[in-house]
Structures are given as structure tokens and as C-alpha cells.
Amino acid sequence: MSLPSDNPVLNAVGLRFPADGSVLRGAHLAVGEHEAVAVLGEAGSGKSVLAAVLCGMLEPAEGTLWANGRPLHALPAEDRQVSFRRQFGVLPQDCRVLPELTIAENVALPLRLAGMGAAKAIERSRIWLERFEIEDYAARRAAGLTKPVLRRAALARALVSDPIVLLADEPLAGLAAHTAEATARILRSVAVSHGTAVVVFTRDPMTAAYFNRIVKLADGRTDARPASPPPSAVPLLAGGGESDARRLPLGPAR
Amino acid sequence: MTAAIPRLDEAPEANRVPTLLWLAWRFLPPLDGADWRMFGCVAAGCGYLALPLTVALAAAPSPALTLLSLLCLAVPGLPVLWYGAGTLGRRRRETALALRQARIHSRAAGLTSLSKPLVYPTAGALIGTLSICLMHRPLSRALPHRAPLYAALRAPAGRWLPAAPAAVLLLLGLTALLSSRRAAVVQVAAGRFIARVGRRRAATPQPE
Numbered sequence: 001m002s003l004p005s006d007n008p009v010l011n012a013v014g015l016r017f018p019a020d021g022s023v024l025r026g027a028h029l030a031v032g033e034h035e036a037v038a039v040l041g042e043a044g045s046g047k048s049v050l051a052a053v054l055c056g057m058l059e060p061a062e063g064t065l066w067a068n069g070r071p072l073h074a075l076p077a078e079d080r081q082v083s084f085r086r087q088f089g090v091l092p093q094d095c096r097v098l099p100e101l102t103i104a105e106n107v108a109l110p111l112r113l114a115g116m117g118a119a120k121a122i123e124r125s126r127i128w129l130e131r132f133e134i135e136d137y138a139a140r141r142a143a144g145l146t147k148p149v150l151r152r153a154a155l156a157r158a159l160v161s162d163p164i165v166l167l168a169d170e171p172l173a174g175l176a177a178h179t180a181e182a183t184a185r186i187l188r189s190v191a192v193s194h195g196t197a198v199v200v201f202t203r204d205p206m207t208a209a210y211f212n213r214i215v216k217l218a219d220g221r222t223d224a225r226p227a228s229p230p231p232s233a234v235p236l237l238a239g240g241g242e243s244d245a246r247r248l249p250l251g252p253a254r
Numbered sequence: 255m256t257a258a259i260p261r262l263d264e265a266p267e268a269n270r271v272p273t274l275l276w277l278a279w280r281f282l283p284p285l286d287g288a289d290w291r292m293f294g295c296v297a298a299g300c301g302y303l304a305l306p307l308t309v310a311l312a313a314a315p316s317p318a319l320t321l322l323s324l325l326c327l328a329v330p331g332l333p334v335l336w337y338g339a340g341t342l343g344r345r346r347r348e349t350a351l352a353l354r355q356a357r358i359h360s361r362a363a364g365l366t367s368l369s370k371p372l373v374y375p376t377a378g379a380l381i382g383t384l385s386i387c388l389m390h391r392p393l394s395r396a397l398p399h400r401a402p403l404y405a406a407l408r409a410p411a412g413r414w415l416p417a418a419p420a421a422v423l424l425l426l427g428l429t430a431l432l433s434s435r436r437a438a439v440v441q442v443a444a445g446r447f448i449a450r451v452g453r454r455r456a457a458t459p460q461p462e
Contacts, residue, residue, distance in 0.1 A: 081359075085357045090355070090357070092355055095355060096348065096351055096352035096355055097352060098277075098280075098281075098349065098352045098353070098356075099285055100280050100281050100283075100285060101280060106356075109273075109277075109356045110356055110357055112273045113270050113273055113356070113357070113358060115269070115270075141285075143285055143286060144286075154355070157356060161357075
């Protein structure tokens with residue numbers, strides 16, 4: 001089986017959902033290593049459904065989905081779910097962290113579930129807490145902490161097991177401007193330093209402008225071509241992208 | 255061909271059970287004031303309802319008048335349990351959602367989030383059944399011989415033993431039913447209805 005594109009980490013071609021195409025009708029998305037892409041669309045354009053299809057929560061009626069060279073659409077259902085769990089980090093719009101656990105325990109949870117010892121998992125989660133500038137909250141219970149801290153903790157949790165793709169639905173919604181900008185900068189820097197393909201779904205053009213490339217989604221169709229070009233990291237904002245990202249403290253590099 | 259990114263974490267599907275058990279344990283203690291209220295309502299409601307339920311099971315089959323008396327006795331416990339169970343169900347669903355977002359399989363997330371809904375009503379129901387099993391003799395002696403509950407409370411000792419776990423199981427089932435999504439919808443509708451009736455009464459002009 002040959003790949004439909006040059007070198008994308010995530011390549012979705014002709015996604016249709018449901019069978020009548022009332023939500024997605026031939027959506028394409030190709031994201032390369034080191035790339036942070038924003039999928040921009042109005043409310044009801046199919047962003048959340050596209051995110052759910054890309055992270056394996058919904059099964060498309062048509063289309064192919066490749067992750068890191070593997071045809072996920074061709075795998076048996078059980079293997080596909082395991083692949084999604086291992087390779088994809090997901091931040092849903094209504095992201096939740098467990099209020100009974102500390103922030104560090106929340107972030108370390110995917111590692112512990114993958115079989116890592118508690119101490120080692122907490123140690124590794126600390127790197128991500130520092131990266132997201134919430135290390136001061138590490139030992140505090142999530143209950144009662146502010147939304148920006150919880151959002152960053154959820155992002156750190158999505159990234160701690162080192163996914164090849166991060167799918168984040170409205171990750172900056174409801175954050176103050178400076179917090180949103182800082183979070184976007186961290187996400188871009190993660191793409192640069194870890195090679196994670198970052199895909200952000202948003203309806204806010206200002207949020208989309210923080211990322212390297214914008215893919216517009218309207219009426220269930222994206223304006224992207226089915227076969228994507230090689231990954232580019234051209235920042236849309238002056239002074240953004242790699243140069244900004246390199247000023248940040250880096251987490252565990254690949 | 256796509257360049258494969260080297261993975262730091264290619265651990266096989268490890269044995270997740272110890273971590274899930276640890277999570278279930280961490281979910282048990284009440285977290286804040288609302289949690290303590292929920293715990294109080296569920297445990298007290300189950301504890302209270304366990305009294306007439308255990309008597310009904312131990313004395314079955316009972317005359318209609320005895321059953322009616324036990325039903326009337328049970329009524330005050332129901333709204334308390336329903337209120338607590340509604341919150342308990344909401345918390346369980348939130349916990350399961352957070353676990354699924356941490357990439358835990360839906361079934362495992364559902365089972366792990368069950369620790370509170372299993373332990374809180376069981377604790378209350380156990381206290382209630384134990385109390386009535388220990389106290390039914392002295393209570394029957396305190397009642398007049400013609401009281402509807404007199405004969406029920408004097409059921410033979412051998413019948414209380416199976417009645418106690420059966421009552422606990424029934425109360426667990428009742429709590430699960432009252433904490434379901436549908437029960438929550440009914441609870442909200444009932445709350446709105448009561449509030450509307452209350453407003454109408456308050457708006458009625460009072461005689462001077």
C-alpha cells in the first residue's frame with residue numbers, strides 16, 4: 001500500500017461523516033512533522049466532528065487516515081483504538097482533569113497507565129509542567145484551580161506520552177489574551193522541538209493566526225489539497241514560530 | 255514513505271489494573287463540602303431506607319397493612335436519597351469523562367468511576383440493616399401487640415440473615431436507578447414544578 005502524500009505525520013484524505021455527508025463531505029488534512037496547523041471554521045462547520053474522526057472517537061463513512069505511515073483505516077477496530085491511544089494526544093473542548101488528583105498526578109496518568117512506575121512518571125510529568133509553566137501547582141489538587149491552569153494541565157497530559165499528533169479543540173477558548181498567546185507559543189514550540197504534528201481546531205481567526213498554517217473548513221470541506229506539501233514552518237505572525245519557540249525552555253527532545 | 259518518528263513510549267498495553275484500582279481508591283474520599291453533603295444524603299438515605307426494607311424482606315409475606323406501614327415509614331428517606339443520588343450520578347459521569355479524556359478505555363473508565371456509587375450507599379445500607387437486625391427484638395417489645403409492625407419485627411431470627419444482604423443489594427440498585435441520567439432529568443423537572451407551584455402560592459394575595 002502506498003502513501004497518498006509525501007511526508008505527512010497525519011494524513012486524512014476524503015473524510016466523509018456520516019454516510020450522507022451532512023457533516024463532513026470529503027475533508028482533507030495533511031500535517032507534517034514540526035508543523036502546527038489551525039483548522040478554522042465557523043460554528044457548525046464540522047470542526048468537532050473532524051477532530052473526533054481524527055482521534056478515532058468517530059468512524060468515518062468514507063476516507064482514509066494515515067498516521068506516521070500506518071494506514072489506520074485498514075487496521076482492525078481494536079488495533080486502531082490502541083494506535084489512536086498511543087500515537088494521538090487529544091484535548092477536547094470541554095477538557096476535564098480529575099479533581100481528586102494533584103496536577104502532577106493528572107499529567108502523569110497516561111504514563112502510569114502505560115506501565116511506568118509512579119515515581120518515574122511524576123518525574124517525567126514535571127518536565128511538562130515546567131514547559132507549560134505550571135510547576136508551582138504540581139502538588140496541588142486540581143479541585144479549585146483556575147481554568148487556564150487546568151487547560152494547561154490537560155495539554156501537558158495530552159503531550160506527556162509523547163504523541164506524534166496533538167489534536168486540540170479550541171485550546172485557547174476563554175483564556176486571557178496574554179495566556180492564550182503564551183499557550184499558543186508553547187504549542188508551536190512543542191511542534192518544533194518534538195516533531196509533534198499539532199492540529200488546533202478553532203473558530204477564532206485570531207487564535208488560528210498563532211499557528212504556522214491555517215486550513216479553512218466550511219460546509220464539511222477543507223480548503224486543503226488531498227496530498228499535502230512537505231511540512232513548512234513559516235510563521236504567520238511576525239516574530240512567531242520557531243524563533244519564539246526556541247526561546248522557551250525545552251522539554252524532553254526526541 | 256513517511257519518516258517514522260522514534261517513539262519514547264512504546265510500552266505494550268501494560269497491566270493497568272493496579273493503576274485503575276489506585277484511581278478508584280483516590281476517588282473515594284469526599285473532596286469538598288458538596289461531596290460531604292452528597293455522602294451524607296446517600297448514606298443517610300440508604301441507612302434510613304434499609305430499616306423498613308429489611309423488615310419487609312425478613313417478614314415477607316406480610317399483610318397489606320404492614321406493607322403500607324413500612325411504605326409510609328420509607329417515604330421520608332426517598333427524597334434525601336434521590337437528592338444525594340442525583341449529585342452522585344453527576345459526579346460519576348464527570349469522573350468517567352475525565353478518565354476517558356486521559357485515554358482510558360470507556361469500559362475501564364466506567365468501572366473505575368464506580369467506586370463512590372458503590373461504597374457510599376453500601377456504607378449507609380450496612381449501618382441501617384445492622385441496626386435493625388440488632389434492634390428488632392427490643393423494638394417489637396416496645397410496640398403494642400396490635401401494631402401493624404409488631405408481627406413483622408418478631409420474624410424468626412433465621413430470616414433476618416438473608417434479608418440483610420438482600421436489602422443492601424436492593425438499595426444499591428435503587429441508588430443506581432436514582433443516579434441515572436433519566437432520574438436526573440425527572441429530578442430537574444420535579445424541582446422546576448415545585449418552584450413554579452411555590453411562586454404561584456407566594457403570588458396569591460393574602461387576606462388582610
